[in-house]
Amino acid sequence: MSPVLEMRSISKAFTAVKALDQVDFDCRAGEVHVICGENGAGKSTLMKVLGGSYRPDEGEIRLDGAPVRFQHPREARAAGISIVHQELSLLPFRSVAENIFTGMEPTRWGLLDRRQMDERARALLQRLGSSIPTGAQVADLSIAEQQLVEIAKAMLLDAKVLVMDEPTAALDDRDAHALLRLISRMKAEGVAIIYISHRMPEVMAIADRITVLKDGRLVWTRDRQDATVNAIVTAMVGRELQDFYPARAATEPGQSVLQIRGAGNRHLRDIDMVARAGEIVGIAGLEDSGKGALAQALFGDQPFTQGEVEIGGKPVVLHSPRQAIAAGVGYLPGDRKREGIVPRQSVRDNALLTLQAMAAVLSLPNAGVRSVAEADRNLRTMDVRAGDFGQEIATLSGGNQQKAIIARWLMQNPDLFVFVEPTRGIDVAAKAAIYETMRALANEGRAIVMISSDLPEIVGVSDRILVMHQGRIAGELPGGAEEGAVMQLALGVTGNAAEREMV
Amino acid sequence: MTVLLNAVRPTRRRTAWLSVNLALVIFVVLYGVIAILQPNYLDAALFMNFLRRAAPLIILACGQLFVILSGGFDLSMGAVVTLVVLAASMLIGGDPDMTWTVIAILYAMGLAVGLANGLIVSFLKVPSIIATLGTMLLVNGLALAWSGGAPRGDLPDNFRNLGRLVLKDVPLVGSLPIAVVILVxxxxxxxxxxxxxxxxxxxxxxxxxxxxxxxAGVPVKPTRISAFVVSALSAVTAGILIGGFSGVSVNAGRGLELQAIAACVIGGAQLLGGRGTIVGALFGALSLFALFTLLNLLGLPQALRDSLQGLILIAAVGVTVLRYRRST
Structure with missing residues (x-):
């Protein structure tokens, strides 16, 4: 049977980065084709090319054998390609029927034909095996029901190809099962389904074929019976290790600086962990695994609601960043632009900000000349390249901004340093400098907790690796562990998280 | 390439100065034109008088700048000025012994308005432009209702002197209005x-x-709230001066909040926060006041004055936006 959709040699570059490099992909009617890959492997870019959001630099898309070029998502929709995004795109204060028909409302003599709209919406939802009332307001529905409305919206146009981007990420097990049953039903109707997911058990349960992408390239496409979880994981992570990670500490780590017992909140459960003086603890996990929530909890930004935290042997309450700073925690945020820099202030003021924030309110802004000199010295230690530390920090490169924020924390001399995605979006040279700084900070007797989505970084820099899955710590690995082992824990296919995963 | 970079860098750094200089230049030019039309404006005494009349606007601009730098607007300033003028006349009732007590009460009222603005913005997350629009209407309405629309009572001399009295034979400057001392x-x-x-x-x-x-550890809410308090307290101060030299009127503060915002913007402050200086606000306010004076001298009608102020505000914001866009 010839495929409904064929994508041939698709390439797409953003400035210097090749997000997609000669990727071939196809999908047949009545088939579920799963795409796997790490964050940044190119899955979303490929789907955005398919959906008309991006135009490919090279390559060809064929629908039912005929070449198509989409200038706009609307054209892709009209041609029968529907995408259900991870973030739903419904209008919360309109009814189910109104949402399904958004943009293509049936009319009668120029007026909205509500009766027809309701009837067709009801028929459509029935076909999907649901009895949501068509007049209900979308905001009142559960996430699973909203997803169903989104799918109904896609089906309204008799979608030939339905793309679902991590649809079960926000669902509990029962709803996820219902969704998978729904997918089988649509499959039986002859829809070609492209399904993006990280959850290995569900991938193995519903896939007919599996494609793995890595760094913008196609690794392989196989039938489900020819693929194993191990093969998928290996294909997802297999890459050469770069050798710019600094040597690990020769000495044993010292006393515990951070101790967490039984802590949790809305996103985290049963967190027990220790970070000792002189060690770098890497926290790995997928996007929704809770690793970001753990960093925020450690810094009092999204506090723990239960459990105990000790820093330097003393119990502490971390209900705000100020309390965390006072308790001796430093924090390098993951989103430099949004959470790190104050862009229109000088490099020096950025380095002095936490000092100023914690100083008496009417004290001299720089606590005298001494601290200006100290800030400049720290900026120089961090090798921040700026013509003048008085210039606006927004004019510096990402790597230099990151170093300036580290310099800010050096002024505070924290005992525990939380680094979130410390090298995201910065160049290789600055990366190496930041790794060396982290190691140097650890060697001076601080404990470092590094949250990262970058597997080579986790494996290359950490002394110990904690892997998170669904809000828990799924397991611990030594530094230098195999990337595949980390990935397996992160995916929930090994370790104590496996039995909770649905099959 | 290096040559190019070196050529670019100094101009970038000069932009911060440019914003101050722009307001300074506008002021000097406008005052120069005034001096050509009325040469006695160059006398120290008349310049002091000019400063005295400009003092409330400058003080309002300084207070407004705190809120603008924090990323907001304070539209309630003019209403606070009206409240201060009316409340002073009602509470003092012509009794000079009451003046200092009443001034303390006026500052307490300002504190209350500023705290209300700050708390609404910080905790209810209402955009400041809406929150202070609300307090503006509220305060204005209360002040008018209280005074019954036709304020009774007069302000005693010791109150009015704060805005009106001019010290004579002061060394160096000759004459020195109390208002200018307060301004400084x-x-x-x-x-x-x-x-x-x-x-x-x-x-x-x-x-x-x-x-x-x-x-980075900054206590964001207290910092924001305090900016609104500073703004309201500066409005009280301006109101006391205005009551002093203009007397009691139900229109005392009308439109002043917009003039204060315009002054800050002309002085190079960036709307929505993060950039601006007191020196800029000072010269922005002086420029605006010099413009009003000039229009009076030219005999242009009052209504045109508002239109020109609007034009200048739009031009100033336009320049700020263009400059910002060029620098990113």
Whole structure:
């Protein structure tokens, strides 16, 4: 049977980065084709090319054998390609029927034909095996029901190809099962389904074929019976290790600086962990695994609601960043632009900000000349390249901004340093400098907790690796562990998280 | 390539100065034109008188600048001025012994309005432009209702002297209005608060990127609230001066909040926060007041004055936006 959709040699570059490099992909009617890959492997870019959001630099898309070029998502929709995004795109204060028909409302003599709209919406939802009332307001529905409305919206146009981007990420097990049953039903109707997911058990349960992408390239496409979880994981992570990670500490780590017992909140459960003086603890996990929530909890930004935290042997309450700073925690945020820099202030003021924030309110802004000199010295230690530390920090490169924020924390001399995605979006040279700084900070007797989505970084820099899955710590690995082992824990296919995963 | 970079860098750094210089240049040009039309404006005494009349606007601009730097607007300033003028006349009732007590009460009222603005913005997360529009209407309405629309009572001389009295035969300057002394003290205080304390740096950080400021340990809410308090207290001060030399009127504060915002913007402050100086606000306010004076001398009708102020405001914001766009 010839495929409904064929994508041939698709390439797409953003400035210097090749997000997609000669990727071939196809999908047949009545088939579920799963795409796997790490964050940044190119899955979303490929789907955005398919959906008309991006135009490919090279390559060809064929629908039912005929070449198509989409200038706009609307054209892709009209041609029968529907995408259900991870973030739903419904209008919360309109009814189910109104949402399904958004943009293509049936009319009668120029007026909205509500009766027809309701009837067709009801028929459509029935076909999907649901009895949501068509007049209900979308905001009142559960996430699973909203997803169903989104799918109904896609089906309204008799979608030939339905793309679902991590649809079960926000669902509990029962709803996820219902969704998978729904997918089988649509499959039986002859829809070609492209399904993006990280959850290995569900991938193995519903896939007919599996494609793995890595760094913008196609690794392989196989039938489900020819693929194993191990093969998928290996294909997802297999890459050469770069050798710019600094040597690990020769000495044993010292006393515990951070101790967490039984802590949790809305996103985290049963967190027990220790970070000792002189060690770098890497926290790995997928996007929704809770690793970001753990960093925020450690810094009092999204506090723990239960459990105990000790820093330097003393119990502490971390209900705000100020309390965390006072308790001796430093924090390098993951989103430099949004959470790190104050862009229109000088490099020096950025380095002095936490000092100023914690100083008496009417004290001299720089606590005298001494601290200006100290800030400049720290900026120089961090090798921040700026013509003048008085210039606006927004004019510096990402790597230099990151170093300036580290310099800010050096002024505070924290005992525990939380680094979130410390090298995201910065160049290789600055990366190496930041790794060396982290190691140097650890060697001076601080404990470092590094949250990262970058597997080579986790494996290359950490002394110990904690892997998170669904809000828990799924397991611990030594530094230098195999990337595949980390990935397996992160995916929930090994370790104590496996039995909770649905099959 | 290096040559190009070196050529680019100094101009970038000059932009910060340019914003101050722009307001200074506008002021000097406008005052120059005034002096050509009325040469006695160059006398020290007349210049002092000019400063005296400009003092309330400058003080309002200094207070408004705190809120603008924190990323907001304070539209309630003019209403606070009206409240102060009306409340002073009602409470003092012509009794000079009451003056200082009443002034304390006026500052307490200002504090209450400022706290209300700040708390609404910080905790209810209402955009400041809406929140202070609400308090503006509320305060204005209360003040008018209280005075019954036709204020009774007169302000005693010792109150009015704060805005009106001119000290004669002062060394160096000749004549010295009390209002100018108050102006200098307030401006220095504002300069100190903004440019010589950790508080000022926090305020700039909050206006520039509140999320980053919070994660750097800045107490974002108290900082924001205090900016509204400073603004309201400066409005009380301006109101006392205005009551002093203009007397009691139900229109005392009308439109002043917009003039204060315009002054800050002409002085190079960036709307929505993070950039601006007291010196800029000072010269912005002086420029605006010089413009009003000039229009009076030219005999243009009052209505045109508002239109021109609007034009200048739009031009100033336009220049700021263009400059910002060029620098990124």
């Amino acid at each position: 003290v307030v401006t220095l205080l504002a300069w100190w608060g903004l440019h010589a304390t950790a508080y000022g740096k926090r305020l700039l950080a909050v206006g520039d990127n509140p999320r980053a400021a919070e994660l």
